[in-house]
Amino acid sequence: MIQTIYDLITGPTWSPLVFGLIKTTFIMTIVMTSGLILSWVERKQSAIMQDRIGANRASILGISALGLVNNLADALKGITKEDYIPPKANKFLHTMAPFLACFTATAAFAVLPFGGEIKLPGMAQPIALAIAPMDASLLFVFAMLSIGVYGVVLSGYVSGNKYGTLGALRASAQMISYEVATGLTLLGALMMYQSLDFRVMVQWQQDHCWGILCQPIGFVLFMTATIVEMKRVPFDLPEAESEIIGYSVEYSGMKFMLFLMAEFIETLLFSWIIVLIFLGGWHLPGLHMPDPGQSTQWLGLSLGYGPVVVIETLAFVGKVVFLCWFSMLIRWSLPRFRYDQIMHLGWKIMLPIALGNVVLTSVAILFWPK
């Protein structure tokens, strides 16, 4: 009986649907809870960094779960608060903007792999560990992020508030100018990988060396540009909640929280991308994937196929978690830039360096084709 069901779901008819559903559920669970988890991480990590204790007062039946219940309380508050649409706002677009911001960040995860391929016994085709891997994955991600600007611009523009409009203009100027830098910083790495497919990039890094070693300048620049794209401190000029008013001024309740959630999802998204492009994805030095039934030597251990898959997945998750931690570390260490400093950094410093990096990489590829 069990064998029959197994044959059915691994058969050519049903396997794309079944495994597609499993993978989608897996990714969506991670992405949707990341807003909750990362806001908790942000609170607690900032508290620990600053010798504080952090949010710990909310509890269910006396269990505060290290402050996690606070975030549930926040969600409850967001849902039950008044959802106010200003009379001058365009109702449809005002409602759509936060969803657009959140949707684009989430949709980008469709092409991001979280592992190589796994082979199950009895299946002809290996299963790719990504919802919809495609050759132009990176382009898809960038396309989605570009649409994300619309969410921000719309939210400020249609809310019928001068400050909102100004905030949206600031945000769009910042995001669009850094989109140039983001693309160009990656160009050097793409020239080496010769592909826009994340799986090919990881394979290249497995065969040669990690992107952070071949492209150190590109790594630092891309890291900086992603923080600007995420609109987080030290580049949170669009919101700047402590002194100037940003695009989300006319939003309340869960719609406002959606903007925050989009920010956290983008944190996860960019950590994911950086791991794939610069930190070797799921690859660990010295560890090679054996064929099913074979085993490989690593750190003096003999590992079969299954353990290697698990170790590689854990390595990938560990790298993503580390980068999320690092982005929080930056967020709670550095003071905010001034607006002209951001533009100066983007156009006069990062753009020329990124172009120089492209030239340098071309020369390197020309003389050492390996």
Add this chain to the structure above:
Amino acid sequence: MATAKMNFFERIYLPEIAKGLAITARHFGRNMYLHTMHMFGLAKDQDAMVTISYPEVRRPYPLVSRSRHRLTKREDGSPKCVACMMCATACPADCIFIEAEEHPDPSIEKRPKHFDIDMSKCVYCGFCVEACPEDAIRMDTGEFNLAFFDRKALIYDKEFLLNEDPYAVPTGAVAIQKKS
């Protein structure tokens, strides 16, 4: 004011940013290590944070700090106060109300029938304590946590000011609670 000129390494930001991140990461590592050790009951002598979990834990206050008043007692438990009105006269906020009556003991002239302090007016100057010839009023309870939903609850009467129970609730507050 001229800004100090930055040298090349300061102008390319990155070394300075790395220094800053090293400081915060060091704090994170140290505190995270201590928090983990505390979970297992180790290294209790080192604090992982400077936060004091008020109101469960309170900072020790200096002895000279002035806090809520109390009335001191004679050996028989009656107030030392002789209703001389010195404190009420000295009070710049005019928040002490005393009504005197005859004391049964002929060697003592008067005693207070009512002794109310309106804590919503009190400025904690301590002049009443200085003015008192009998050491009948003191500001050494260590209590300054006065928060109520009604101003009437902040008028402390003689019974409450004589009460030595640190968890006592002012009489006015009790009356308001009973009414509602």
